[in-house]
Structure formats: structure tokens, C-alpha cells
Amino acid sequence: MRITDFDIYRDLLKDKSGLVITPDKSYLLDSRLNPVAKKWGYESIDAMTNVLRAVPPKDLVNDIVEAMTTNETSFFRDNKPFDTFKAYVLKYFKGQTSRPKRLRIWSAASSSGQEAYSLSMLLKEEQPSFPGWQFEIVATDISHEILEQAKDGLYTQFEVQRGLPIQYLMKYFTQHDDKWQLNPDIRSMVKFQYFNLLDKMSGLGQFDVIFCRNVLIYFDQPTKKMVLENMAKQLAPDGLLFLGGAETVLGITEAFKGVPSQRALYAKPDSAHCSPSAPVKGTQALA
Numbered sequence: 188m189r190i191t192d193f194d195i196y197r198d199l200l201k202d203k204s205g206l207v208i209t210p211d212k213s214y215l216l217d218s219r220l221n222p223v224a225k226k227w228g229y230e231s232i233d234a235m236t237n238v239l240r241a242v243p244p245k246d247l248v249n250d251i252v253e254a255m256t257t258n259e260t261s262f263f264r265d266n267k268p269f270d271t272f273k274a275y276v277l278k279y280f281k282g283q284t285s286r287p288k289r290l291r292i293w294s295a296a297s298s299s300g301q302e303a304y305s306l307s308m309l310l311k312e313e314q315p316s317f318p319g320w321q322f323e324i325v326a327t328d329i330s331h332e333i334l335e336q337a338k339d340g341l342y343t344q345f346e347v348q349r350g351l352p353i354q355y356l357m358k359y360f361t362q363h364d365d366k367w368q369l370n371p372d373i374r375s376m377v378k379f380q381y382f383n384l385l386d387k388m389s390g391l392g393q394f395d396v397i398f399c400r401n402v403l404i405y406f407d408q409p410t411k412k413m414v415l416e417n418m419a420k421q422l423a424p425d426g427l428l429f430l431g432g433a434e435t436v437l438g439i440t441e442a443f444k445g446v447p448s449q450r451a452l453y454a455k456p457d458s459a460h461c462s463p464s465a466p467v468k469g470t471q472a473l474a
Contacts, residue, residue: 192236196220196251199239203252204329205385205410219254226250253330258401260298262351263305268400268429271449272306276396276427277313279460283425288320293391293421295384295399297326300337300377301346302398304369307376308355325391327382334379340369385410388417395423400451401431408439415440419455427460428453 193213200206208215220232227247229235238247263269280290290310294303303326310322328334347356347367360367382391384402397418403411419442422428428443430436430451436443443453444461454460 192233195236195239196255199248200252200255201407203248203385204256204383205406205414206252206256207405207407207410208255215255220251223247223250223254249331253332256329256405258296258298260301261349262301262347262355264302264350264400265432266350267432267450268398268452269305269309271452272396272429273309273313275446275449275452277317279425279427280395281317288317289323290320290396291323291392291394292325292396293394293398294324294326294377295382295397295418296402297328297337297379298330299333299342299346300326300340300379301342301350302326302400303337303377303379304340304373305350306398307373308359310376311359311373322376324377325394326377326379327391328379329381329383331381334381338374338379340374341366342368384414388421391421393423393426394421395426396429397422397426398429400429401434403430403434412440416442419443422455424455425458425460426454 190210193210193216196216197208200208217232220235224230224232224235227235227250229238235247238244277290280286292306294306297303303324306324307322310324314320314322326337328337341363343366347360356367359370359373361370362368399414399418403414406414415436418428419440427446430453432451434451436445436453441456444456446452446454446460
């Protein structure tokens with residue numbers, strides 16, 4: 188791909204999604220955008236690029252962004268965050284008797300829904316220990332296509348074999364031919380909606396927990412800072428933020444601080460989670 192053509196896609200992706208793509212990743216443009224060019228009837232990516240030089244159709248731009256930002260995911264990915272959610276996060280909120288019995292969670296850049304559904308299954312398992320509680324999971328993504336797929340909760344044999352405990356598969360899924368679909372009670376716990384992390388977040392409301400894992404690695408420093416500080420505005424005063432294991436807030440923003448002894452878990456600096464002189468209630472594992 189010519190440098191001038193690469194620059195067009197680099198700038199478009201940065202402007203529309205925050206994704207930073209470097210020249211050494213230009214091969215991804217060829218592999219992911221060839222299907223887009225064919226869908227739109229262009230003979231080649233070069234022909235599609237010529238259209239982008241003028242005033243391209245909005246739907247074409249959306250298809251290009253979706254093709255480049257759809258990322259791989261799996262059920263209970265990395266395991267540790269879900270262990271922390273159960274042993275630390277749920278225990279903490281259960282111990283806050285002055286709070287309403289409600290937990291609102293945001294799964295940002297949720298892709299095909301495995302993270303959000305992993306949380307819904309975990310919460311379903313813990314529900315007997317939370318009588319009278321309401322759980323709400325909001326899952327957002329920039330891809331309309333992947334959101335429609337996620338809403339169906341329909342997964343291949345390969346997808347359910349990656350990280351999903353066999354007892355959850357038997358308990359919460361129904362087999363349809365060669366695929367598995369999550370049961371309605373689990374699907375109903377998750378609300379999927381389109382959202383671009385570059386947009387204002389105030390319309391999403393306040394959250395107690397935000398999962399934004401393995402997303403910031405695709406952004407440059409100013410974009411990371413903007414996203415994190417906007418998320419801080421939508422997080423409850425004692426709310427918690429999960430990032431990916433390779434991600435950090437250090438050197439980016441002071442809106443969050445790492446929770447001591449909890450990997451990839453962050454809170455507002457003045458919250459009880461980060462105060463050494465004010466131990467957080469209920470940090471032992473759930474019974």
C-alpha cells in the first residue's frame with residue numbers, strides 16, 4: 188500500500204474511533220478491508236481509497252471502522268479480573284449497607300459480548316447471596332454488526348470452548364445444531380447499545396463498575412487520557428475500573444489510582460479503596 192493511501196486510512200481511523208495504526212500494521216488494512224471493498228463493489232482497495240479522497244458515503248466509513256476495530260474476545264478472558272470481581276468488588280458493595288441494593292456495570296468495547304455475558308453468569312451464580320439486589324450490565328461497542336451478533340447470544344463450539352466452564356455451558360446455554368445460545372434469562376441481564384468511546388459519556392449515566400479491558404492499548408496518550416477522565420466522570424465516588432493486564436493509568440491521568448494488592452483494578456484517588464488509613468469493608472472472598 189502506498190504511503191499516501193496508508194495515511195488516509197490512518198487519519199480516518201484515528202478521527203472516527205481513536206484507533207492508532209502504525210505502518211508496520213499496514214498488512215491489517217489489506218486483510219481486513221478487502222472484504223469491505225468487495226461488499227461495496229470496488230475492484231480493489233485502491234479503488235475504494237480513491238472514493239475516500241472525496242466525500243465518502245457515511246456507511247462506507249462505518250464499515251471500514253468496524254472492520255478495523257472488531258477485536259478478539261472470549262468468555263472469562265484472563266480469569267483474574269473475574270476472580271477479583273467476585274472476591275473483592277462484589278464483597279465490597281455488599282458490605283456498603285448505606286448504598287441502594289443496586290449494581291450498574293459497563294462493559295466498554297464489548298465486541299461479541301463474551302465479557303458482558305461472563306459477568307451476567309457470574310452474577311446469576313451469586314444472586315442467592317444478594318437478595319433484593321438489582322444488577323444491570325450495559326455493553327457498548329462501535330460496531331453495529333458485532334452488537335447484533337452479541338444480542339443473539341449465539342456462539343460456535345470453538346467460542347464456547349474458550350474459557351467457559353463446562354458447568355456454565357450446561358446450565359446457561361441451549362444447543363442449536365452446531366451452535367450454542369445463551370438462555371433468555373442470561374441475555375436479558377445485558378443491554379447492548381452502540382457507543383463510540385470518543386463521544387461524550389454523560390448520556391450513559393453513572394456506573395459502579397466499568398470494564399474497559401484491552402482497549403486503551405490501541406489509543407495514543409492524549410486519547411487514553413480523554414477516555415479515562417471521561418470515564419471517571421461517569422463512575423460512582425466509590426466505583427471501580429478494570430483495565431487490561433498490560434494497561435495502566437500511570438503517566439496518563441491522575442483521575443484514577445491503582446487499588447492496593449489488586450491487579451489492573453483502579454479507583455478514584457480519594458475513594459476508600461485507595462486510602463491506606465481506611466480499610467475497605469468486605470475484602471474477603473464471598474462465602
